[in-house]
Amino acid sequence: MTVLQKTIKNEISCVGIGLHSGAKVKLTLKPAAIDAGITFKRTDISGASATIAAHYDNVVDTRLCTCISDGKGHNISTIEHLMSALHGLGITNLNIEITGEEMPILDGSSADFVFLLHCAGIVEQQALAKMIRVKKPVTVKDGDAFITLLPARDNFGIDFTLDYAHCPTIGKDSLDFSLNCAAYENEIAPARTFGLAKEIEQIRNMGLAKGGSLKNVLIATNEGVMNPEGLRMKGEFVRHKVLDAIGDMYLAGYAIEGQIIASKSGHHLNDLLLKELFKNKANYEIVNSTLEDSFAPAKEWTESVAVGS
Numbered sequence: 001m002t003v004l005q006k007t008i009k010n011e012i013s014c015v016g017i018g019l020h021s022g023a024k025v026k027l028t029l030k031p032a033a034i035d036a037g038i039t040f041k042r043t044d045i046s047g048a049s050a051t052i053a054a055h056y057d058n059v060v061d062t063r064l065c066t067c068i069s070d071g072k073g074h075n076i077s078t079i080e081h082l083m084s085a086l087h088g089l090g091i092t093n094l095n096i097e098i099t100g101e102e103m104p105i106l107d108g109s110s111a112d113f114v115f116l117l118h119c120a121g122i123v124e125q126q127a128l129a130k131m132i133r134v135k136k137p138v139t140v141k142d143g144d145a146f147i148t149l150l151p152a153r154d155n156f157g158i159d160f161t162l163d164y165a166h167c168p169t170i171g172k173d174s175l176d177f178s179l180n181c182a183a184y185e186n187e188i189a190p191a192r193t194f195g196l197a198k199e200i201e202q203i204r205n206m207g208l209a210k211g212g213s214l215k216n217v218l219i220a221t222n223e224g225v226m227n228p229e230g231l232r233m234k235g236e237f238v239r240h241k242v243l244d245a246i247g248d249m250y251l252a253g254y255a256i257e258g259q260i261i262a263s264k265s266g267h268h269l270n271d272l273l274l275k276e277l278f279k280n281k282a283n284y285e286i287v288n289s290t291l292e293d294s295f296a297p298a299k300e301w302t303e304s305v306a307v308g309s
């Protein structure tokens with residue numbers, strides 16, 4: 001069996017607000033050619049300079065989200081949830097257009113992006129997908145937080161531990177997730193981004209989270225979550241951390257064959273891990289994908305593609 005490249009069949013758009021900027025933006029996803037990869041384009045700026053490849057080399061800010069830049073002052077931020085959906089569904093080629101500098105947060109998870117991609121139709125392209133095979137362990141640390149990437153066979157896994165000892169509602173939790181399209185949609189994509197009630201004012205003072213509300217962020221207090229509907233699923237906090245890591249790791253340029261072990265990691269360490277991996281050519285090789293178990297199309301979308309084509 002082989003893994004083929006994938007894009008979407010039809011263009012699709014949505015409108016939403018940025019979590020940090022609060023600005024209303026229109027997002028359009030467009031099919032892309034074989035080997036095009038994932039690219040973001042700011043359509044509110046004229047000229048080709050506003051096209052940015054979804055690549056770790058272009059990451060410029062990881063304070064509270066992952067932000068990429070063309071190096072000329074044109075940024076696109078909070079890309080990680082869409083990147084996660086693309087990684088989770090095995091989409092390798094896509095042109096993403098945005099009318100502002102921050103992606104729409106939608107409901108704070110990647111479920112709406114998964115829905116949009118399915119509405120557009122996911123199609124295989126007649127070219128083999130590539131992957132990055134990890135050959136040597138790579139680790140980066142920051143205090144007691146760390147993230148390690150180990151060699152693994154025919155799989156991409158994330159074993160993540162989060163520890164919010166100072167907030168009992170989140171507490172300590174861990175999840176060992178093996179990437180697979182159906183499991184991603186059901187177990188990871190619905191998990192929303194979260195924050196601590198006591199940190200909101202500080203984040204707002206940094207000029208961030210202007211678009212945040214209980215409709216798109218889980219807010220935790222010591223007593224529980226402020227969102228009236230409560231948690232969507234058990235372990236929603238750690239599932240969101242896995243969602244973010246799946247998105248950040250896709251900035252490698254291809255899916256990864258490897259196993260991540262992480263504790264208290266976030267966008268900053270995720271970014272440093274990729275930079276460390278690619279620093280030394282002995283750490284990895286780029287080969288045809290053997291991740292059939294991760295990216296085999298789920299039965300229902302194989303059928304919907306057959307009907308539509």
Ligand SMILES: [Zn+2]
Nearest residue numbers: 080193240244
């Ligand atoms: Zn997130």
